[in-house]
Amino acid sequence: MQDLLIDLDNTVYPEDSNLFAQIDLKMKSFISKNLNVSLDEAYKIQKKYFINNGTTLRGLMLYHNVQPEKFLSYVHDIDLNSIKKNKKLSNELKNYKGKKIIFTNGSEEHAKRVLDKIGLDKTVENIFDIIRADYIPKPNILTYQKVIKEYSLDPKKTIMIDDLPNNLKTAKKLRMKTVLIKKNFLNSNTYDFIDIVCENLLDTIKKINKGII
Numbered sequence: 001m002q003d004l005l006i007d008l009d010n011t012v013y014p015e016d017s018n019l020f021a022q023i024d025l026k027m028k029s030f031i032s033k034n035l036n037v038s039l040d041e042a043y044k045i046q047k048k049y050f051i052n053n054g055t056t057l058r059g060l061m062l063y064h065n066v067q068p069e070k071f072l073s074y075v076h077d078i079d080l081n082s083i084k085k086n087k088k089l090s091n092e093l094k095n096y097k098g099k100k101i102i103f104t105n106g107s108e109e110h111a112k113r114v115l116d117k118i119g120l121d122k123t124v125e126n127i128f129d130i131i132r133a134d135y136i137p138k139p140n141i142l143t144y145q146k147v148i149k150e151y152s153l154d155p156k157k158t159i160m161i162d163d164l165p166n167n168l169k170t171a172k173k174l175r176m177k178t179v180l181i182k183k184n185f186l187n188s189n190t191y192d193f194i195d196i197v198c199e200n201l202l203d204t205i206k207k208i209n210k211g212i213i
């Protein structure tokens with residue numbers, strides 16, 4: 001039996017539900033208000049820290065002494081109406097007997113709200129969030145080592161599912177199986193550290209239950 005590490009944003013719900021777009025905007029306005037810069041400047045800072053530090057929050061903590069709790073509650077205060085219950089996904093996940101762990105750079109509170117909205121709150125009970133990761137985000141290998149230890153995972157028997165290739169690169173270094181969630185992905189040979197590309201999480205879990213992955 002393999003265990004599953006499942007990313008949250010843009011993985012358990014589709015990218016086109018525009019939830020993450022809302023979080024993106026909230027981050028920009030948080031930076032603008034707290035660093036006293038224009039929205040354009042805030043956006044540049046946001047993306048710079050995301051690229052250089054794994055998450056925007058990490059950069060804000062390192063260089064501006066931002067309190068993480070304040071940032072997380074602000075950026076996750078969003079409207080979840082665009083995400084719907086997903087009965088098929090919850091049934092498919094229920095049938096899977098391995099460990100199911102949400103592995104997210106967001107907060108547990110946000111993860112719980114999202115899982116509740118999709119109807120996965122009873123199915124997926126393990127959440128390893130950015131707070132438990134001591135605010136060191138994916139793709140930093142230290143955080144993967146921490147989640148492995150916490151849940152006694154065997155990386156060779158673990159499947160990591162994420163919509164960001166970079167996060168899968170670290171997983172592959174640790175010898176996990178890797179699944180990229182991407183709609184309309186044409187060239188699966190682009191990244192040698194990705195084992196399979198699936199359209200969405202439902203498709204992924206179906207394949208895992210059938211033994212294809």
Ligand SMILES: [Mg+2]
Binds near residue numbers: 007008009010162164
């Ligand atoms: Mg994601």
